[in-house]
Amino acid sequence: MPAYLDHAATTPLRASALAAMTEQLQVTGNASSLHTAGRRARRVVEESREQLARALGARPSEVVFTSGGTESDNLAVAGTFAARREADPARVRIVASGIEHHAVLDCVEHLVTHEGAKVTWVEPDELGVVSAEAVRAAISDDPGSVALVTVMWANNEVGTVQPVAEIAAVAHEHGIPVHTDAVQAVGHVPVDFAASGVDLMTVTAHKLGGPVGVGALVARRDAVLTPLTFGGGQERQVRSGTLDTPAIRAFAVAAQEAVAELDAEARRLVALRDRLIEGALDLGYGITVGGAWQPGDATGRLPGNVHLLVPGCEGDSLLYLLDAAGVECSTGSACQAGVPRPSHVLLAMGLSAERARGALRLTLGHTSTDADVDAVLAAIPTAVERARRASGWAG
Structure with missing residues (x-):
């Protein structure tokens, strides 16, 4: 081997997640349907939402299920940018670290090229740490122009863990929402959404022993997001699409186990x-x-x-x-x-x-x-x- x-x-998929997913794959039901099978699927989804929320230090209502980290990052960055600019046309600037995953980097670059966004890149030190003071300096150039700050919780290449709570506190001094990509962090270092102070947090299942193709954007109830997809509005009217009940169940089981150990x-x-x-x-x-x-x-x-x-x-x-x-x-x-x-x-x-x-x-x-x-x-x-x-x- x-x-x-x-x-x-x-x-690799955890045995507990595989068992949970296999069990649900044998049961029919769309969580949006009103009949018995649909209600049963909805119950599984909502119990999984509660389980995942406990593992992340969040409220169940803050968990928005997605197809994974890339969709969650795009919804957080592009969705927040669109909503903030619509509310205040002066909010055209994104403050982002220079070490983000391409799911964030490429989304920001798309907004710059096609949506009139401006970006201030915050570079790390030689160890890969993005300091709160560096973020403060980037914001202070023109706080009223900033729509969003996005800094990952832990870097996917060099593994450096960022001072996310400090960064969130700095941004909130100016009323600016903060997104963090916590894909590499959850299940590996302590992650508490509420305690961190961030407004939006990306997580995905397959980095912690769950299946590929399911993730979540944890979004505070007062976070304002413009949807990127349209249809049934299944997840708080910001993310449409039939929920993958088996994958969601496996995600929650894997997250609970990873956090517990x-x-x-x-x-x-x-x-x-x-x-x-x-x-x-x-x-x-x-x-x-x-x-x-x-x-x-x-x-x-x-x-x-x-x-x-x-x-x-x-x-x-x-x-x-x-x-x-x-x-x-x-x-x-x-x-x-x-x-x-x-x-x-x-x-x-x-x-x-x-x-x-x-x-x-x-x-x-x-x-x-x-x-x-x-x-x-x-x-x-x-x-x-x-x-x-x-x-x-x-x-």
Whole structure:
């Protein structure tokens, strides 16, 4: 069996989620129907909504089910921008971090190109941290023009956890709503929607052991959103579409389980993560760590995130060589895999294009073991040497 170290892209379905989904797949019912089968499906959806809300520190009425993280990000960013600009035409500016996932970045760029939006990018420090003071400075240029602030909870490439509550407090001084993409955070670090102070939060099932194709936008009841899709208005009139009852049930079960075991699992993954990082550094080759890392720390960096910078190598070459050796990993965001250009995250952190090209992301999850770490450490030397020969690196 290959050693799977790409849990940040997607993690295996939990047995409990599979059982819950399989059970519901055998039952017919549209949650919008008024007959007995429809009411039964609606009950499953609403019980799942309550279960998911408890896991996220939210009210059930704040959970809007979607098809996943990308839809939730788009609804939060584009929907808020449209609603805010309609209420006040001066609200044309979006303040966004330069390390967002492309589900946010590309949505912002679309709004700039097609909807007259302006954007102020807030860059991180060299460890990938977007400070509240940097956000404050971006807002202060013209607070009355800002429609929305969006900063992810934890970065999908280097694993840096952001000071989301501090950022929300700064934005709220000016009455500006805040969105955070918490796709990588939920089930891996403590996430409490109410305590964070954010107005909108993106989550998805398949990063925490649920199925692909279902997610949620957690939106405060006073959050104003313009719908992006139109039809039945099933979810608070902001998201239309027949609800996927089996997937929603599995999502809630997976989220509850992931949150319940978070503390113990974080300690386990930190031990594996640190052994992998320290082992890779001990191999030599000039390998360094991308992002914030302190051995034993589960708060500043995601517990399962290992990001290595290998000089003299192309990340894609390393990926394919490791894959051939039975190690499955990534060079960064799965949505950008195969695109021969340096990561925008690493460039925003101040790395040179040359250094950023040698990036390798290895992410651990609920099925990871010491054997996976052993497999990576055994495969890296040959992969690095072959990748350097292919690149003609002189050292």
